[in-house]
Amino acid sequence: MADQERTGGVTMRGNPLTLIGPALKPGDKAPDFQCVAQDLSPVTLASSAGKARLLISVPSLDTPVCSLETVRFNREVAGMGGNGQVYVISMDLPFAQKRFCGSENIGNIEGISDHRDASFGRAYGVLITELRLLARALFVVDPGDTIRYVQLVREVTQEPNYDEALNALRTAAG
Numbered sequence: 001m002a003d004q005e006r007t008g009g010v011t012m013r014g015n016p017l018t019l020i021g022p023a024l025k026p027g028d029k030a031p032d033f034q035c036v037a038q039d040l041s042p043v044t045l046a047s048s049a050g051k052a053r054l055l056i057s058v059p060s061l062d063t064p065v066c067s068l069e070t071v072r073f074n075r076e077v078a079g080m081g082g083n084g085q086v087y088v089i090s091m092d093l094p095f096a097q098k099r100f101c102g103s104e105n106i107g108n109i110e111g112i113s114d115h116r117d118a119s120f121g122r123a124y125g126v127l128i129t130e131l132r133l134l135a136r137a138l139f140v141v142d143p144g145d146t147i148r149y150v151q152l153v154r155e156v157t158q159e160p161n162y163d164e165a166l167n168a169l170r171t172a173a174g
Contacts (some may be wrong), residue, residue, distance in 0.1 A: 002086030
């Protein structure tokens with residue numbers, strides 16, 4: 001089956017881009033994915049089974065807005081405890097993610113790479129065809145693997161609404 005294409009869902013500097021995959025919405029079953037952790041081990045949706053999850057999709061950790069976003073979410077989720085899991089997902093290689101997370105003292109969220117198969121990007125509808133990068137988006141998945149919140153940031157170069165996503169994560173975590 002061919003991937004679904006959605007044109008103009010996001011822009012970069014005002015230029016429309018094409019996304020691959022479905023337009024997920026709250027109430028949908030969270031699709032599985034396979035990404036790669038910084039130690040090259042596989043990470044799937046089941047890796048965090050039973051927890052509320054915040055899946056942060058960014059184009060690249062080596063860009064100013066993605067860096068700001070990752071550092072802020074790392075700080076904001078510090079007090080969540082063990083009932084939540086936060087992943088920041090990009091097409092960056094695991095080695096680049098490890099370097100970034102180390103240099104920025106990222107310890108409350110886990111950087112995982114979708115570089116191998118774009119599995120997350122295709123399953124969650126955030127793979128940008130023209131750039132082979134992920135769009136800026138946030139997904140909150142409850143412990144039962146149902147999507148509870150979706151935020152697709154229309155202009156890729158802008159920051160997301162942090163408070164909305166964090167409130168949705170807290171609600172999903174109970």
